[in-house]
Amino acid sequence: MNQVIVRKLDEDTKRRLKRRAASHGVSMEEEIRMILQDAVLKDAGKSFGLGSEIAALFWDIEGQEEPIPELPDDPVRPVAFDE
Numbered sequence: 001m002n003q004v005i006v007r008k009l010d011e012d013t014k015r016r017l018k019r020r021a022a023s024h025g026v027s028m029e030e031e032i033r034m035i036l037q038d039a040v041l042k043d044a045g046k047s048f049g050l051g052s053e054i055a056a057l058f059w060d061i062e063g064q065e066e067p068i069p070e071l072p073d074d075p076v077r078p079v080a081f082d083e
Contacts (some may be wrong), residue, residue: 025060 021031041048048056 017031018028021028024031024034026034
């Protein structure tokens with residue numbers, strides 16, 4: 001892996017990064033890595049679907065080993081608003 005050194009990072013930005021990383025439960029280094037990856041993917045026009053984005057938010061929650069059951073293929077019935 002390559003390294004990137006960021007010089008002249010002001011204290012306020014560093015403090016905000018630490019707070020943001022803590023709120024996501026990751027290290028500051030991991031938080032910066034995720035921010036950079038997200039920025040590069042958006043620049044490249046590559047984005048994930050909503051489901052993938054949501055899954056990425058919760059990837060580190062324990063107890064996710066079991067597969068999620070499929071939803072039944074029941075037909076969707078419209079709601080009747082008649083009185």
